[in-house]
Amino acid sequence: MSRIGVFICHCGENISRTVDVERVASQASLMAGVAFSTDYKYMCSDPGQTLVKKAIAEHNLTHVVVAACSPRMHERTFRKAAEQAGLNPYLCEMANIREHCSWVHENREEATQKAIEIVGMLIERVKKNRILPTITVPVTKRALVIGGGIAGIQAALDVADCGHQVVLVEREPSIGGHMAQLSETFPTLDCSQCIMTPKMVDLANHPNITLHTYSEIEQVDGYIGNFQVTIRKKARSVDEHKCTGCGICITKCPQKKIPNIFDCNIGMRTAIYVPFPQAVPNVPVIDRENCTMFKSGKCGVCQKVCGPGAIDFTQEDILITEPVGAIIVATGFELYTITEKAKGSPIKGYGEFGHGKIPDVIDGMTFERLASASGPTGGKILRPSDGKEPKQVVFIQCVGSRSREKGISYCSKVCCMYTAKHTMLYHHKVHDGQAYVFFMDARVPGKSYDEFWRRSIEEEEAVYIRGMVSRLYQKGDKIVVMGSDIAVGVQVEIEADLVVLATAVQPQKGADLLAQKLGISYDKYNFYSEAHAKLRPVECATAGIYLAGACQGPKDIPDTVSQASAAAAKVMALFSKDRLEREPIVARVKEATCVGCFACKKVCAYGAVEEKEIRDRQGNLLKVIAYVNPGVCAGCGTCQATCPSKSVELDGYTDEQIVAMIEAL
């Protein structure tokens, strides 16, 4: 026989203003199974909790219902109090009579009646609650970092420095990501390579880090603390262990006219290549699509000149399985390009700006490569079309960003600052040049950011024109930029030598596919979703997976590094325990009635349903039935609603409990 204690909270006046709490308490005391019922001004306060604990002891209570605010607010508080008084915490339930009752209704009579019904419903429910043991699962103290840009590098170094093993997977042949492409970084104008490459080398030499470049995630199984990750190591055609990085293969490769993606297709590279001179690891890769050997079977020059014999044309993709306990996703961004539509948009690219048609209309990243000392022009600002120094440069902001028509309604966040930086770099290199910037708003919050932006106008003489560009066209060797200056209310026409578009920041291609492998959610743009926008900004809703950098939303380098360290801190907190406690709201299979149809297995999004063999004493197989792995089960209950023989039950939400609640109404 259950002896239920009901505790009605006034929440100051928040509940008692519209709900007659004394009446609720007295009505509750009449309900079947209720042994004790009372009300109190602040149940969650220290004296309130003491009252609950005392009542449990004095009245020998078996179950507790606290009628107060939302369980999302204080369920944990009261379950802890019940536990301290010697009850299993899952025998305590909350009736929400604040958010769902007193705050949303004005009529005192109606609200009181509703509160009584809500309490009655929870009383019926709690009677059927089972004692649930806490589930613990072991933790594999190794982390996987996906993406080797600055976010991934920072997160990997932080976790590895703490003494844990880290596996870093990078899709490209070298780590470094977009930051390695940048020339100088705002707001201090440090050279990107100078601050980035030492970190890359640290990472490669770190005893706790295993680096898999030119590799992709093939499959992810398991759950927090116990993931099994399959990594596809793509065929590099070069043996990483034999290669010394001398580079003779690159100098001898006859195929020299392949646009270099790292240099935004301005420079050329060979078929066997390292993306950039400071690449880590410094091991070349053969681009099989463009290599003569792979196309026609004749050539093999690199193999002939390679001293250590590292070239291996027969190499194949290999699959590696790594057990890890936590995953940090740091896949970064890419820029919106002319040929592509943004997700869900009918409009393709930004043809009105002539990008792709007019060679001297380039995007921001291309300008970075032009300005970079290690870029194709050696740091000189030269036009891609004829190699002349441009004397008038127009920068256009918000290309794609903040444009609902193009399906990208967000602000890309970094463009205002990098365009200000571009005007400075341009002015430093071309003293007699003039930079114009078309902008909608200058969005430059951040430490020393506004000062930096103003410096570009006040000291570096950039002319900012508030308004958007309507059209660009080629006229001789000039590009005519037509736009409006809405501050003055006039049309502006500028004959420019070079136009730089600040195109929108988008998630990497295939971000959605990776999310599906990981089982994490993403928004309509494919940016990964954090568990809570404010209070859990680096965790995914899927336990054990964390986010760092621009894969979660556009971010500058300081924010990215902060988030990467935050994700690392979350991983280290997870690794601080040998076993992990988790909520025991999981599904259980009733072995007697399960017929092994595995309908549950089909609907389980977590792969928690396994096959279990039932044998008799002689070892003869009787039947194969479903088994729910409590470590993997997330507790959604989809299996229970699907099961045709009603043989699987979700603790805390059994059919019996739900029906009891419906019957109480």
Added chain:
Amino acid sequence: MNPENKNRFEPKIIAFVCTWCTYAGADLAGTSRMQYPANVRVIKFPCTGRIDPVFIIKAFQQGADGILISGCHPGDCHYIAGNYHARRRFAAFRKLLEFIGVDLNRIQFSWVSAAEGGKWVDVVTDLTERVRNMGPMVEFKELALEEQWSGGLDSPDLQQVYEAI
């Protein structure tokens, strides 16, 4: 029934909601102090995927006049795909309800996210008004009563049928 009495009819609405989106959205309506009719009773589920169609029938039997089922928007499910399973299940179940003669206006399916307190208020208010105008749902209640009273196999005909099975 005169119109005055009909106006006084207060329908009983039972809402089956998921804890992550709609329950949180209803909480938000509370913290924003929005107002809506007090007819709705909320039953919390971890996910709309957990909601068995039997609960709808059971709720009608127990005197519900209207039923609301609400969860996360498609693609936003906290449990990856539970709401897709629910959507598919209820799409089929609606046909069945229609077939047995339940007025589908008594049932509302909706997606209310944790940020949509206002939408929760609209959905609840609309459904309450709609069901209020439709009057009480009597069919299932009568069935439930019959079930209760015919508990014993006291008639010989029934006994015969029962034994034949």
